[in-house]
Amino acid sequence: MKAGAVTPGQRYSARLIEMALPSVELGEVMVRVREVGIDGTDIEISGGRYGESPSGQDFLILGHEALGEIEDSGNAKFKKGELVVPIVRRPDSCVNCLNGQYDMCLEGNYKECGIKGLHGFAREHISENPKFLVMVPASLRSIAVLTEPMSIVTKGIDQAIEFHHRYSNPVQVALVLGAGSLGLLATAFLRVQNFNTYTLDIVPKSSLKGQLVEALGATYLNGASLSIPELPEQIGNLDIIVEATGNSTVAFQAMTALGRNGILCLMGVSTGNKPLEICADCLDMEMVLGNKVVFGTVSSNRSHFERAVELLASIERNWPQWLSKLITRRLRIDEFTDALHPTPDNIKTVIQLL
Ligand SMILES: [Zn+2]
Missing domain, CATH: 3.90.180.10 (Medium-chain alcohol dehydrogenases, catalytic domain)
Structure with missing residues (x-):
């Protein structure tokens, strides 16, 4: 073979x-x-x-x-x-x-x-x-190859939502960084939850990625002309951020942008050894005074695969052919x-x- x-x-x-x-x-x-x-x-x-x-x-x-x-x-x-x-x-x-x-x-x-x-x-x-x-199920044949990446997204976002349940305020704004396959699946997951969702990448809004984000009722942001740390001024308190670019600079910018009681889920992997200068005191203070959570997530087990199959079916029902x-x-x-x-x-x- x-x-x-x-x-x-x-x-x-x-x-x-x-x-x-x-x-x-x-x-x-x-x-x-x-x-x-x-x-x-x-x-x-x-x-x-x-x-x-x-x-x-x-x-x-x-x-x-x-x-x-x-x-x-x-x-x-x-x-x-x-x-x-x-x-x-x-x-x-x-x-x-x-x-x-x-x-x-x-x-x-x-x-x-x-x-x-x-x-x-x-x-x-x-x-x-x-x-x-x-x-x-046979009904998912044309898109079931996406089960594994969806299982990764499922594991990460289910944990973020669980962390968010520590307190009463609903999720006002969810932000996904990166509109590759993981970022787009994450956007769909957040929209299935009916969260007000923004997804950022560096291609024009008219691109396929931009169109796919907007087709879910999420808002596409072109990161080529936006500063991530300034996003809260434009779109509000960032309750959940999913980092799916694998760019470590973006990950640290996301920590700065994270809102009060916010949860940052790091899903992208950076494999280089790039250094970055940050204000460690500022970040530490903001994390403590803002009750913030930053966590990484990798791989998935059987339960995440099974949940991913359910979620793919749910996305397919809500947005056929998407x-x-x-x-x-x-x-x-x-x-x-x-x-x-x-x-x-x-x-x-x-x-x-x-
Ligand atoms: Zn082990």
Whole structure:
């Protein structure tokens, strides 16, 4: 079968390879992969910045956002043709992992398909333990490849809302920084909650990103001509901010802009080592006197995947066809290396496996 692979730590190593079908171990089911989404993590791994091959091998199959179809199942729970999404992170033996909260792993010996120590899903078949497969209704087939990124958004924003429930005042303003796929899914989540939502990026309002934000009843802000710390003067007390740019300067500007009792959810990852000069006293004082919360969020577990499926259905009901517009590029597995070079206006590339 065909697979999209890299040599971790080596730039420009992305390539299409031929490999044998996986063997199905006892208790596993064979899944035919139908679609694989590409994100910034895949692009960074292919740029040699991180990634880890499975033990004893010198290559890593990429892809951690996938939609598959049960092909062969000795398991009564699954029928041939049913749609499933595989979970990415696999537990170690820490107390959180043993309780199914492997997204909150304490020891760091977890593995992640397509990222750390396990092959990913950019291949025609995978064999999988059903406890790492989440069922998806056929009605969501065209957009279910977005389940994994939606699970990341779900975990982060559900926590932010939970923190906000510490007190009585309703959410007046929610702000999303970045209108990539995570930022747009976050905007949709906040709009499902009916929050007054603003989403900022640096492309014009007339762009597809701007149009997608406004189609949800949120307001698009062009960050190219706006200062984030001055946003509260224009749009009010920022109760919830979701940082989805992965730019650490933006993250610190967001801390300054955060309102009284505000919650800042850091979802983007910055992988460089850029220094930044800040007024530490000012920030510390504002955080304390404003009862502010800043938290980071990474990965997701089975409960977040299941909730993500419900949320995708809810978004699809509220704004039919909106989610499918996030998939701006569909390529074949033969075009695997092209998939890792998106154009600047691209939102989500999906590899389709026939
Ligand atoms: Zn663990």
